[in-house]
Amino acid sequence: MKTYLSVLGMAAVMLACSRDKDKVLELEGKVLMVHDEIMPRMDEIMSLKMKLSKKIIQMDSLQNEGISGNNIAEARIKAVDLNQKLNESDKLMMGWMNEYKGDSAKKLKPGEAIAYFENEQKKIEDVKQVTIKSINEAKAFLEN
Numbered sequence: 001m002k003t004y005l006s007v008l009g010m011a012a013v014m015l016a017c018s019r020d021k022d023k024v025l026e027l028e029g030k031v032l033m034v035h036d037e038i039m040p041r042m043d044e045i046m047s048l049k050m051k052l053s054k055k056i057i058q059m060d061s062l063q064n065e066g067i068s069g070n071n072i073a074e075a076r077i078k079a080v081d082l083n084q085k086l087n088e089s090d091k092l093m094m095g096w097m098n099e100y101k102g103d104s105a106k107k108l109k110p111g112e113a114i115a116y117f118e119n120e121q122k123k124i125e126d127v128k129q130v131t132i133k134s135i136n137e138a139k140a141f142l143e144n
Contacts, residue, residue: 085130
């Protein structure tokens with residue numbers, strides 16, 4: 001009977017460990033899926049930054065030619081602000097990627113690895129929200 005309970009106990013522990021490892025892999029997959037969704041948008045950010053820079057140069061040229069007004073000044077301020085938001089999005093993504101230690105985290109105890117990947121999921125979701133918002137705002141501005 002003791003041997004049976006011992007085997008049963010070991011089986012329960014192995015099953016729990018397997019579930020924890022599955023949870024770690026699931027969370028890592030979710031983190032990487034968000035990263036893979038956002039990473040291609042970095043090219044879009046660079047393209048939008050170039051377009052905004054050209055727009056700023058055009059507005060500066062108008063002002064240098066003596067064509068000025070509140071609308072141009074306000075639009076220039078908005079363009080500079082949007083360019084900064086795009087820079088911040090890029091910086092957030094690069095910072096997240098530099099700090100991400102997925103391979104090391106998988107070597108942690110399962111509970112610690114789960115906590116790590118849950119935290120990373122929150123971080124990358126925040127990066128995603130900031131990135132999408134800055135891209136959408138820049139596109140809307142440039143379409144007008």
